[in-house]
Amino acid sequence: MNIQIYEDEVMHYHVIGQSETPHVLALDLEGTLISNAISQIPRPGLFEFLCGCNELFPRMVAFTTVAENRFRNIAHILVKERLAPQWFADIEYINWEGKTKDLNYISNIQSHNALLVDDCEQYVHPGQERQWLKIEQFDYKNPSKDTELARIFNELRAIVHKKNFI
Secondary structure (H helix, E strand, O other): OOOOOOHHHOOOOOOOOOOOOOOEEEEOOEOOOEOOOOOOOEOOOHHHHHHHHHHHOOEEEEOOOOOHHHHHHHHHHHHHOOOOOHHHHHOEEOOOOOOOEOHHHOOOOOHHHEEEEEOOHHHEOOOOHHHEEEOOOOOOOOHHHOOHHHHHHHHHHHHHHOOOOO
């Protein structure tokens, strides 16, 4: 997959009074990077997406409802099958509780310094909607038409390269 940026696809990311570029990327697993924890079908372009994001963000974390031991097993399989880069098996995992993915669970940052890529709006913590990048749920029964990781990467790249948010 060749990831390119197109201005008409760029998300407009605005945090009032925030001029700092987000430096932590939180990634959901099920429906976002893979089909689900049972079938574990990787989304098209997963390897390239993860590598590109790793260049954009100094810190990436897994923020998923999947238990850590299950997540680690899936991550190791993806790496072994060369569907994810080697470092993905050891990505920081966020332990959390509750009904929403509160970015304050990510240690050593303020929540406004993180972005969440997730397919489920119900997991977005109230007040953190502006840090959420909605990715369409992976339709693993029709993967040939799925370009969501490329679209999200374009948005992330535009956000990172835009130094002053309004």
